[in-house]
Amino acid sequence: MIKESVQAFPISKVRQDFPILHQEVYGKPLVYFDNAASSQKPKVVIDAISDYYNQINSNIHRGVHFLSQQATDAYEAARETIRKHLNAEKSHEIIYTKGTTDGINLVASSLGQGLIKSGDEILVSQLEHHSNIVPWQMLCERSGAVLKVIPINERGELIQAEFEKLLSAKTKLLAVNHISNAMGTINPIKEMIQKAHEYGAWVLIDGAQSVPHMAVDVQDLDADFYTFSGHKLFGPTGVGVLYGKEKLLEMMPPYQGGGEMIAEVSFEKTTYAGLPHKFEAGTPNIAGGIVLAKAIDYVNQIGLDAIGAYENELLHYGTQRLKSQFPDLRIIGEAENKASVISFLLGDIHPYDVGVILDKLGVAVRTGHHCAQPIMQHYGINGTIRASFAFYNTKSEIDQMIDALDRAHNMLA
Amino acid sequence: MPDLKEIQEEIIAEFQMFDDWMQRYEYLIDLGKSLPLIAEEHKLDENIIKGCQSRVWLHAEGEKAAVHFRADSDAILTKGLIALLIRVFDGQPAEAISGANLYFLDEIGLKEHLSPTRANGLLSMVKQMKFYALALQAN
Numbered sequence: 001m002i003k004e005s006v007q008a009f010p011i012s013k014v015r016q017d018f019p020i021l022h023q024e025v026y027g028k029p030l031v032y033f034d035n036a037a038s039s040q041k042p043k044v045v046i047d048a049i050s051d052y053y054n055q056i057n058s059n060i061h062r063g064v065h066f067l068s069q070q071a072t073d074a075y076e077a078a079r080e081t082i083r084k085h086l087n088a089e090k091s092h093e094i095i096y097t098k099g100t101t102d103g104i105n106l107v108a109s110s111l112g113q114g115l116i117k118s119g120d121e122i123l124v125s126q127l128e129h130h131s132n133i134v135p136w137q138m139l140c141e142r143s144g145a146v147l148k149v150i151p152i153n154e155r156g157e158l159i160q161a162e163f164e165k166l167l168s169a170k171t172k173l174l175a176v177n178h179i180s181n182a183m184g185t186i187n188p189i190k191e192m193i194q195k196a197h198e199y200g201a202w203v204l205i206d207g208a209q210s211v212p213h214m215a216v217d218v219q220d221l222d223a224d225f226y227t228f229s230g231h232k233l234f235g236p237t238g239v240g241v242l243y244g245k246e247k248l249l250e251m252m253p254p255y256q257g258g259g260e261m262i263a264e265v266s267f268e269k270t271t272y273a274g275l276p277h278k279f280e281a282g283t284p285n286i287a288g289g290i291v292l293a294k295a296i297d298y299v300n301q302i303g304l305d306a307i308g309a310y311e312n313e314l315l316h317y318g319t320q321r322l323k324s325q326f327p328d329l330r331i332i333g334e335a336e337n338k339a340s341v342i343s344f345l346l347g348d349i350h351p352y353d354v355g356v357i358l359d360k361l362g363v364a365v366r367t368g369h370h371c372a373q374p375i376m377q378h379y380g381i382n383g384t385i386r387a388s389f390a391f392y393n394t395k396s397e398i399d400q401m402i403d404a405l406d407r408a409h410n411m412l413a
Numbered sequence: 414m415p416d417l418k419e420i421q422e423e424i425i426a427e428f429q430m431f432d433d434w435m436q437r438y439e440y441l442i443d444l445g446k447s448l449p450l451i452a453e454e455h456k457l458d459e460n461i462i463k464g465c466q467s468r469v470w471l472h473a474e475g476e477k478a479a480v481h482f483r484a485d486s487d488a489i490l491t492k493g494l495i496a497l498l499i500r501v502f503d504g505q506p507a508e509a510i511s512g513a514n515l516y517f518l519d520e521i522g523l524k525e526h527l528s529p530t531r532a533n534g535l536l537s538m539v540k541q542m543k544f545y546a547l548a549l550q551a552n
Binding site for chain 1: 434435438439442466467468487488489490491532533
């Protein structure tokens with residue numbers, strides 16, 4: 001079944017949708033394997049940005065005039081598209097943010113105003129991006145709560161037995177990613193959410209790396225918060241989404257003050273607007289929100305199941321080719337359940353050196369610690385070379401990377 | 414001893430022999446391999462310049478008339494560039510170092526390695542070298 005959908009994957013048509021891919025860098029065809037950092041944009045998304053500014057640009061929610069209503073309708077229709085995509089129950093459970101980092105900071109800052117207290121425990125994991133560590137550390141410093149860390153095994157998977165040992169009546173919040181940005185590990189978050197709920201803890205899922213690769217159903221997962229960035233989902237930078245359960249969002253105090261988030265303001269007392277506006281102070285990224293919905297529509301036209309199956313084939317092809325070509329290659333993170341990310345080291349060559357040579361050969365990869373230093377500390381390394389694939393990548397691009405790595409290996413070893 | 418400008422011109426002339434980036438990078442790699450390593454006693458955390466990508470150790474000593482530098486990096490290309498920078502700066506008077514214009518990197522097509530976005534520690538190393546020279550001048 002899956003095999004058929006992979007064979008039928010319309011790769012040449014898909015590649016035509018992404019103008020940026022059809023260029024040469026340093027005289028070599030561009031191979032873009034830095035998708036986990038930021039994805040490229042299809043033409044429908046790029047065009048939608050200029051359409052917005054050419055046709056309906058105006059401030060939303062306040063104006064009585066024609067353009068303002070057009071922009072407001074488009075912005076709120078986009079919220080509804082996002083709701084449907086995540087299968088959230090209500091569209092006011094969808095809060096627009098600047099991105100994943102902003103969403104996490106919103107929750108940490110708001111919960112820190114009395115909802116998480118001294119002695120409470122916050123659970124994160126060793127797999128987290130710094131943006132799902134530092135806001136919680138800051139909250140702990142402010143509130144006197146305690147941060148606990150779920151360890152990983154050698155394959156880069158969360159040790160579930162250790163996670164269960166860390167859970168207790170003190171656990172107030174579990175904050176983990178759905179997919180690790182540095183290694184691609186897919187975490188069993190549905191089971192983890194269920195276990196955390198047994199102890200009455202809230203759960204925030206960092207979905208930055210998952211939404212580009214798989215369908216997410218927040219009700220099925222029973223996540224309390226789920227947050228992601230637009231730019232990793234083939235949309236623009238500077239816009240993201242925080243899903244939160246209505247009951248929780250109602251209970252939480254606002255994050256930032258300003259226009260849009262108020263019901264009534266006087267110097268004696270200000271009352272706040274209802275959801276979602278309570279968490280959306282100031283003029284938002286209107287174009288970003290509207291265009292993000294276009295990106296979601298685009299992905300759904302291709303189908304996330306087909307995308308996932310195709311990317312899985314790229315992952316296995318890439319892993320096999322790397323392993324057979326370079327006996328001294330070490331893959332960091334070999335989780336059984338893994339997204340299309342390969343983190344690796346080539347002998348004892350420094351990742352930076354490999355990255356620089358690959359760049360000169362047209363291949364864009366990420367090198368370094370990928371904002372996940374605790375993972376690097378676990379493996380006793382300073383960084384890795386990371387190739388992350390999207391559905392517009394191909395096996396022949398992987399071949400080009402292997403050739404480039406071969407040259408880098410010869411120069412540097 | 415040749416001055417800063419003369420050494421930079423020398424390096425530019427050497428790099429003119431190379432036909433393409435591959436040869437330039439291979440030369441950098443060779444330079445990186447030949448750079449005398451910093452003495453272990455100076456490879457201390459306090460001498461470390463942390464780039465996001467690669468790390469650099471820098472040790473400076475000397476006096477106003479002649480400042481001496483030793484450095485190392487965990488990445489070989491960074492180390493090759495360090496070798497060039499040390500060749501330019503080592504033994505020069507403090508005044509020349511603190512006010513130096515390192516135009517040779519642009520001329521030999523390696524300027525991008527000194528960009529802050531590279532986060533390889535090199536730009537911070539140059540700042541540190543100049544800062545050290547400036548401190549000596551004030552003495």
